Amino acid sequence: xxxxxxxxxxxxxxxxxxxxxxxxxxxxxxxxxxxxxxxxxxxxxxxxxxxxxxxxxxxxxxxxxxxxxxxxxxxxxxxxxxxxxxxxxxxxxxxxxxxxxxxxxxxxxxxxxxxxxxxxxxxxxxxxxxxxxxxxxxxxxxxxxxxxxxxxxxxxxxxxxxxxxxxxxxxxxxxxxxxxxxxxxxxxxxxxxxxxxxxxxxx
Amino acid sequence: xxxxxxxxxxxxxxxxxxxxxxxxxxxxxxxxxxxxxxxxxxxxxxxxxxxxxxxxxxxxxxxxxxxxxxxxxxxxxxxxxxxxxxxxxxxxxxxxxxxxxxxxxxxxxxxxxxxxxxxxxxxxxxxxxxxxxxxxxxxxxxxxxxxxxxxxxxxxxxxxxxxxxxxxxxxxxxxxxxxxxxxxxxxxxxxxxxxxxxxxxxxxxxxxxxxxxxxxxxxxxxxxxxxxxxxxxxxxxxxxxxxxxxxxxxxxxxxxxxxxxxxxxxxxxxxxxxxxx
Amino acid sequence: xxxxxxxxxxxxxxxxxxxxxxxxxxxxxxxxxxxxxxxxxxxxxxxxxxxxxxxxxxxxxxxxxxxxxxxxxxxxxxxxxxxxxxxxxxxxxxxxxxxxxxxxxxxxxxxxxxxxxxxxxxxxxxxxxxxxxxxxxxxxxxxxxxxxxxxxxxxxxxxxxxxxxxxxxxxxxxxxxxxxxxxxxxxxxxxxxxxxxxxxxxxxxxxxxxxxxxxxxxxxxxxxxxxxxxxxxxxxxxxxxxxxxxxxxxxxxxxxxxxxxxxxxxxxxxxxxxxxxxxxxxxxxxxxxxxxxxxxxxxxxxxxxxxxxxxxxxxxxxxxxxxxxxxxxxxxxxxxxxxxxxxxxxxxxxxxxxxxxxxxxxxxxxxxxxxxxxxxxxxxxxxxxxx
Numbered sequence: 001x002x003x004x005x006x007x008x009x010x011x012x013x014x015x016x017x018x019x020x021x022x023x024x025x026x027x028x029x030x031x032x033x034x035x036x037x038x039x040x041x042x043x044x045x046x047x048x049x050x051x052x053x054x055x056x057x058x059x060x061x062x063x064x065x066x067x068x069x070x071x072x073x074x075x076x077x078x079x080x081x082x083x084x085x086x087x088x089x090x091x092x093x094x095x096x097x098x099x100x101x102x103x104x105x106x107x108x109x110x111x112x113x114x115x116x117x118x119x120x121x122x123x124x125x126x127x128x129x130x131x132x133x134x135x136x137x138x139x140x141x142x143x144x145x146x147x148x149x150x151x152x153x154x155x156x157x158x159x160x161x162x163x164x165x166x167x168x169x170x171x172x173x174x175x176x177x178x179x180x181x182x183x184x185x186x187x188x189x190x191x192x193x194x195x196x197x198x199x200x201x202x203x
Numbered sequence: 204x205x206x207x208x209x210x211x212x213x214x215x216x217x218x219x220x221x222x223x224x225x226x227x228x229x230x231x232x233x234x235x236x237x238x239x240x241x242x243x244x245x246x247x248x249x250x251x252x253x254x255x256x257x258x259x260x261x262x263x264x265x266x267x268x269x270x271x272x273x274x275x276x277x278x279x280x281x282x283x284x285x286x287x288x289x290x291x292x293x294x295x296x297x298x299x300x301x302x303x304x305x306x307x308x309x310x311x312x313x314x315x316x317x318x319x320x321x322x323x324x325x326x327x328x329x330x331x332x333x334x335x336x337x338x339x340x341x342x343x344x345x346x347x348x349x350x351x352x353x354x355x356x357x358x359x360x361x362x363x364x365x366x367x368x369x370x371x372x373x374x375x376x377x378x379x380x381x382x383x384x385x386x387x388x389x390x391x392x393x394x395x396x397x398x399x400x401x402x403x404x405x406x407x408x409x410x411x412x413x414x415x416x417x418x419x420x421x422x423x424x425x426x427x428x429x430x431x432x433x434x435x436x437x438x439x440x441x442x443x444x445x446x447x448x449x450x451x452x453x454x455x456x457x458x459x460x461x462x463x464x465x466x467x468x469x470x471x472x473x474x475x476x477x478x479x480x
Numbered sequence: 481x482x483x484x485x486x487x488x489x490x491x492x493x494x495x496x497x498x499x500x501x502x503x504x505x506x507x508x509x510x511x512x513x514x515x516x517x518x519x520x521x522x523x524x525x526x527x528x529x530x531x532x533x534x535x536x537x538x539x540x541x542x543x544x545x546x547x548x549x550x551x552x553x554x555x556x557x558x559x560x561x562x563x564x565x566x567x568x569x570x571x572x573x574x575x576x577x578x579x580x581x582x583x584x585x586x587x588x589x590x591x592x593x594x595x596x597x598x599x600x601x602x603x604x605x606x607x608x609x610x611x612x613x614x615x616x617x618x619x620x621x622x623x624x625x626x627x628x629x630x631x632x633x634x635x636x637x638x639x640x641x642x643x644x645x646x647x648x649x650x651x652x653x654x655x656x657x658x659x660x661x662x663x664x665x666x667x668x669x670x671x672x673x674x675x676x677x678x679x680x681x682x683x684x685x686x687x688x689x690x691x692x693x694x695x696x697x698x699x700x701x702x703x704x705x706x707x708x709x710x711x712x713x714x715x716x717x718x719x720x721x722x723x724x725x726x727x728x729x730x731x732x733x734x735x736x737x738x739x740x741x742x743x744x745x746x747x748x749x750x751x752x753x754x755x756x757x758x759x760x761x762x763x764x765x766x767x768x769x770x771x772x773x774x775x776x777x778x779x780x781x782x783x784x785x786x787x788x789x790x791x792x793x794x795x796x797x798x799x800x801x802x803x804x805x806x807x808x809x810x811x812x813x814x815x816x817x818x819x820x821x822x823x824x825x826x827x828x829x830x831x832x833x834x835x836x837x838x839x840x841x842x843x844x845x846x847x848x849x850x851x852x853x854x855x856x857x858x859x860x861x862x863x864x865x866x867x
Contacts, residue, residue: 010209014261017221021259022318024228025402025417055225057218093222113346117226117235140231140378141417143398168380172229185229187378187417207564236662241563245556246804248811271815278811280488308815326808337791338665364827370819389819409801411662435822452814453821467815 003076004036006053016054020174023183028137028146030129030180038076043068044096044125045178051123056083056094063092063108065101068125096123099153108171116168119186127151129177139188147193148182150175154192161190210257211289216240220258220413224404227415232377233345234328239411249282249307250408252324256286256305259320259404265293267301272309272450272467279307296470308371310392312449312471315401317418323386325407328414330374330384350382353425361430370435376423377416385422391434391450396422439464444475503548517541526729526758527551531799532558533659533678534565535728535757552680556800563659572713572722573650576732576755578631579708586635587702588736594632599707600759635704636734636751645703645736645749665791672774672794673767677755679797681763687787688769696773696785699738700752707731707759731756733764737772740779750779 006012012034019031035050042049056062062083064073077083086092090107097106102122111119133149135157150157156173163170163186170186184190208214216238223237242250260266266286270279274296282305283294295301298313307324315321327333331341334352344350353374360368373390377383385396386405396403396416403416416422426432440447442463449471451464466472504511518525518541528540532555540558547553583599586592598604636645655670656663658678663671676684691697709727716723733754741747752772754764773787774794786792796802 010214011262013214014209014217014259018259018261021221021224021228021402024225025415026419055218055222057215059215059219060222114342115236116230116233117223119226121222121225140420141228143419168230168233170229172225187229187231211564213564213566236664238659238661241556241559241800243560245807246801247806247808248804250804271812275488276812277488277492281492284489284492307811308813326805338795339791365830366823366827368823368827370823371816387813387816389815391819409805435819437822450815450818452818467818 002079003038003042003049003072005080006036006050013054016050019181020051020054020183023174023181024141024172024185026141027139027184027188028131028142028148028182030131030182032180035179039072041072043070043073045176047176047179047181048096048123048125051174051176051181052077052083052094052096053080055121056081058082058084060084060093061086061088061091063087063089063095063106065095065097065106067098067101068096092120094121094123096125098125099150099156102159103155110166110169110171113169116170119169120171122171122173124156124173124175126153126175126177129175129180129182131182134192134194136191136193137184137188138191141185142188150177157190157192160184160186160188163187164189207289209262209290210260210286211242212240212254212257216254217258220254223413224255224258224415227404227413228402228417230381231417231420232375232381232383232414234383234407234412234414237411237413239408242408244281244285246409247326248278249305249324251406251410251413252305252307252322252408253282253285253406254408255322255404255406255413256303257290259322260286260290260292260303262290262292264302265295265300267295267298267304267470268306269304269309269311269468269470270307271452272311273469275469297474298470308387308389309450309467310388310395312446312466312468313474314395315399317400319401321401321403323388323403323405325384325386325405325412326409327372328384328405328407328410328412330372330382345381348380350376353382354427357425358427361427367426367430367432373432374425376425378421379423382425383414383416389435389450390424390432393422393424393432394434398422437464441466441472441475444472446472446475503546512545514538514541514545517544523759524549524551524554526756526760527681527763528554528558529758530756530760530763531555531678531680532562534558534562537758552799552803556803559800569714571725572715574710574712574730576706576710576730577634577637579706579710579730579732580727581629581632581706581708582729583707584632584704585702585706586704588704589635592635593638594629597629601761632706634734636736643746643748646740646751648751648753663794665794667790667794669771669775669778672790673753673755673771675794675797676767676770679767679794680799680802681760681766683797683799683802684766684770685762687773687793688766690785691769691773691787696776696788698750698752698769698772698781700769700772701736702765703734703736703751705731705733705761705765707761729758731758731760731764733761733768735765735768735772742780750775 016033016035019033023029023031033047033050035046037046038044038049060083062085064085074085090109095108108120109118111117128151130149132147135148137146160173167186172185175182219238223235227235239254242253244250268279268283270276286292287294298311303320303322305322329341331344331353334356335341357367371389372384372387373393374382375385375393375396385393398419400418402418405414424432437451439451441449441451443465446466449466449468452467454463454465456463518537524544525537525540528543528551529535543554543557547557581597583601584597658671658674663675710730711724711727713722713724735752737750737752739747740750752768754767756763770787770793774790776783776788783789
């Protein structure tokens with residue numbers, strides 16, 4: 001069965017891009033994009049499918065983690081975006097993965113000090129995503145602090161937290177769960193706060 | 204408009220620019236090289252800002268275009284007319300009513316709101332360019348965070364004039380990392396970059412670079428302890444609205460040197476005079 | 481009373497109407513037709529196509545008409561149109577060796593296989609105004625050879641038994657495309673040649689000339705200049721076949737330059753290359769000189785002259801970019817100018833105050849020591865940065 005695409009590619013992808021831009025500009029805020037629903041048996045939800053349709057094309061090598069990979073997904077990507085699917089994770093511009101995939105020590109590009117933009121953007125499928133919880137985000141785009149709960153994902157958050165040490169090199173992440181998405185760019189400081197979330201005082 | 208895509212650029216070009224914009228936002232103040240396209244307007248006249256606007260603009264957006272703070276300067280009129288023609292979007296002169304504001308040389312006086320996007324037209328995106336003309340060299344300086352030459356330049360000004368003699372395109376440091384050119388806005392506008400509620404995008408078409416300052420981001424104008432950054436001030440008030448806190452343009456009113464001062468932000472001035480519906 | 485500048489929209493519309501009127505000229509004269517321009521001002525058309533990177537004589541002629549003959553404006557019009565076109569296919573590399581020759585000369589060999597063919601050239605015309613062209617005069621049809629010329633091999637390839645001339649090698653890599661990605665300095669030769677090919681002819685001519693006058697001299701000889709038609713072929717994947725989709729006119733210049741060589745490689749002539757759409761001989765010669773100058777580093781020569789500095793040469797070669805940025809100075813800069821005025825007045829006030837105090841010797845000493853202190857701090861790079 002062929003996966004659905006945007007009804008109106010020009011305007012639907014523009015709207016979805018603006019939500020991605022907003023998510024990236026204000027890390028930790030949930031966006032709920034209007035995106036076509038992939039078939040029920042698909043391994044990814046509409047928010048992630050919409051992001052792929054919006055961002056990928058002939059110029060963007062995509063790497064897919066085995067737990068998300070399927071012939072149907074590949075065919076849908078080839079048909080709707082034409083993006084080349086690569087086995088070479090280090091050459092990929094986008095990577096499609098789950099929160100567990102990063103634990104496997106996959107080699108992604110984090111760019112160089114001269115060209116930090118030549119780096120991976122992770123597109124992550126999560127089981128759980130809430131805008132409150134143990135992970136505290138701060139940095140550009142965040143007036144004070146924001147919080148996230150993404151379920152069991154210590155490895156992923158540790159990896160994104162390590163971005164600060166390699167900055168400006170790093171990886172940027174778009175986290176999705178069903179119809180919701182949130183972004184954690186490399187500029188974000190990620191910390192675990194195990195206390196109950198309470199209204200924050202100014203620092 | 205027949206024969207052209209919505210907002211002029213083809214979808215593949217928009218996607219390329221959109222991907223670059225996401226990286227720009229993720230690395231605040233870093234200049235992302237992008238495959239800038241020819242626009243049907245000359246390089247240097249806002250083609251970078253226009254490509255960014257064309258890539259982010261949606262059919263439901265309300266667009267404002269200003270040049271020198273004014274909605275009615277010829278180039279602002281021309282760019283606004285372009286987007287009316289190729290995207291059919293609604294336009295406005297009211298800062299508060301706009302979703303996207305494309306600007307040349309000013310940040311509006313009315314504070315921007317969350318969700319608004321300010322798109323700057325940038326002629327020379329490299330703040331180190333007038334100290335080091337080679338792109339290879341300046342790229343290395345950014346990579347190594349080697350910004351000493353910029354401070355030497357500013358300090359030489361102080362030695363020579365007693366002041367830092369940079370009055371516009373005054374360099375800033377974004378989130379403590381990248382020294383960035385805020386485009387040729389007067390340094391009067393620099394404080395508005397700091398912890399803004401709005402997203403700010405910068406496009407340099409001829410130089411094929413784009414960069415961003417996300418909302419709520421630290422933006423500091425370079426200075427020294429003994430010569431702190433300060434903004435322009437006028438003894439005069441706006442002759443039309445009486446403002447004592449906006450950036451003023453000097454207007455020559457006759458041929459014997461009489462002059463008056465008026466707000467450069469025309470929308471703000473009209474608003475203060477109660478002339479906006 | 482001050483009235484804010486309004487009515488920009490009307491002013492622009494009126495300016496466009498006036499411009500259209502001036503372009504049309506006196507109405508009792510016949511209007512220029514695009515086919516006439518394409519047919520009779522073909523060297524203008526060829527230059528516009530080259531610098532716009534779009535081979536379309538009709539549209540280049542239209543651009544020239546619309547631009548009232550302003551070449552750079554016409555290049556800009558065609559470039560802005562080009563950028564909206566979809567990329568349907570990528571051609572196979574052109575084989576200029578199989579060119580259907582219209583003109584072909586060499587300054588390095590007296591006699592060459594295929595012969596020296598002058599073709600349509602201004603070279604040996606006496607530059608005397610031909611007043612007959614003021615009136616309508618019949619032009620005789622040209623003398624034609626009985627048979628079409630055979631394909632002529634490239635001279636530099638043909639006469640290289642001894643290995644005297646450096647050979648160009650295809651390393652098979654996919655060339656960078658400057659129309660899709662911004663040049664990333666330092667750039668390789670393929671990228672440089674692309675940038676030179678769309679570079680402004682006058683600019684390249686001046687730089688090439690400067691190398692002849694000693695600023696990066698590299699002793700050039702015009703090995704071969706050829707002009708003619710070349711097939712454009714594309715590979716069709718579905719059929720796995722290469723098919724010809726048409727032909728274009730090209731000018732090519734192969735410059736032979738003084739020796740390179742090292743401990744490992746025997747000395748041999750080096751080369752510079754120029755290629756352009758249509759009949760663009762001057763451009764290709766200038767391009768070849770500049771190409772060779774830009775190879776200085778690769779060939780172990782010291783980079784001392786403007787034409788050898790890649791970033792300088794290439795970043796300023798595009799006339800759509802340069803004319804845009806120069807002309808942008810016509811846009812209002814009220815705000816920046818006002819900022820400078822404010823500072824200047826402040827500095828002058830301070831200067832005045834200082835002068836009036838200058839009679840005081842104590843003050844004079846303080847001024848001097850303050851300045852010395854500042855300079856010392858700056859040179860040591862000691863700054864109390866507040867960030």
